[in-house]
Amino acid sequence: MTSTTGEALNLEKVIPNAEDFLPLNGTDYVELYVGNAKQAAHYYKTAFGFQSVAFSGLETGNKDQVSYVLQQDKIRLVLTSPLTPDSPINEHIVKHGDGVKVVALWVDDATKSWEETTKRGAKSYMKPQRMEDDHGHIIRSGIHTYGETVHIFIERKNYDGPFMPGFRKWESDYNPAPTGLRYVDHMVGNVGWGEMNKWVEFYARVMGFAQLMSFDDKDISTEYTALMSKVMSNGNGRIKFPINEPAEGKKKSQIEEYIDFYHDSGVQHIAVATNNIIETVIDLRNRGVEFLRVPDIYYDTVLDRVGEIDEELEPLKELGILIDRDDEGYLLQIFTKPVVDRPTMFFEIIQRKGAKSFGKGNFKALFEAIEREQESRGTL
Incomplete structure (x- = not known):
């Protein structure tokens, strides 16, 4: 198996007590709900050295929310803001302030991940769904965890786009150097x-x-x-x-x-x-x-x-x-x-x-x- 950056992955079991019926390849992305995604993206680029990857919003046909995807090596952040006053994202920001909503986990089989976790008592957040575009397709599913935080399982082995369907490549003139x-x-x-x-x-x-x-x-x-x-x-x-x-x-x-x-x-x-x-x-x-x-x-x-x-x-x-x-x-x-x-x-x-x-x-x-x-x- 290879990582999203093309290198070989060592997924050998190193924690003997883990049952490990749910193989996880790594953290796929962390999504923050924020009051102003455009400005937050500028901050994470300027201060932390993240790079522009992908964008979703009005220009891509998304009328409800806007998201900027940033990456540095294997760390991928998604910064999301609502575009409407009645958005549940607004409710999340009013209650919590800016914060992490999604801890997305990269898996080989998002359907099996959802089935294994929900049959063991997890509350479903998202049934397995297929999303596709010209770059292929992904499958994602999700469960609730503590507070309003959720885990989304991402299966992307049949996808070679910049992030996922619904996003387009985000190219910017301002690209500060990474910070290591x-x-x-x-x-x-x-x-x-x-x-x-x-x-x-x-x-x-x-x-x-x-x-x-x-x-x-x-x-x-x-x-x-x-x-x-x-x-x-x-x-x-x-x-x-x-x-x-x-x-x-x-x-x-x-x-x-x-x-x-x-x-x-x-x-x-x-x-x-x-x-x-x-x-x-x-x-x-x-x-x-x-x-x-x-x-x-x-x-x-x-x-x-x-x-x-x-x-x-x-x-x-x-x-x-x-x-x-x-x-x-x-x-x-x-x-x-x-x-x-x-x-x-x-x-x-x-x-x-x-x-x-x-x-x-x-x-x-x-x-x-x-x-x-x-x-x-x-x-x-």
Whole structure:
């Protein structure tokens, strides 16, 4: 099997406990419902280095909504806005603000994916449907997951167009250089009080995922706030979904703040991988992307905790990049401030040097940085 970029895919099972009755090749796209798709597309091109791919709107015969498709390496974003006041997309934006509606998964058989998940209890969002144009056809289907988030299964082996039927190639004169972002490493969902295990069980039962690791309020807590998290993965490890819920603390946690402003469960952040986090973060910062910062004192002892690394410490300190190690290696990570008006969705930039984990050793420093932001917003 080959990827959408033509390279050979290794879909070997690496998570032994995953049932894996639902083969997933990777993340096909992430669709955000936004108030102004044209301006959002400009932002993701300018700030993050995404490239123009495809467009759907009035000019393509779509009278209800407009969508811009952007791509950087294997990361594909779809930015969608309504064209009518009575659109359900409008209702979504009024309630949640800009945010992720669809996490689309690339599969070989979208019909079988829908059948396997719905017979195991998933609520259908879209029955299998065939869409075709001069470039061939795709089949897509979908199920509901936490909040108003949905998974759409995309089967595109018989299609060679720019994105999917209903879209045309989008060529633009303004094409900023990419920033080194490569693929979606994981996507984190925030759910309400006591709901984490419900959705962990959903991904295990409905999609055949296995739990990679879990963190409780002893792992993820500060003097003021806490949360709990469990990480679910499919068999080949290409799709990883940490699920967070709040835990009791003296003050309001970032998960509670998210749910208060998003008014539901939803996608908290998209973690995207790079091969050179220092170059990528310098580029992103120069383009105006703002990042959370931990106190400089973090770097006084970090190497005592994580041991020897390939990188010089000073550039990491100057940029605010965090370091953590597990039994497999180490990782470098940094988190943007929210990229939307409400304190909800943000991005993580991650470079893995063998590590399979998610930065447990950084949680306390990171959460204290988030609490400083919450305090400035008056929501701690």
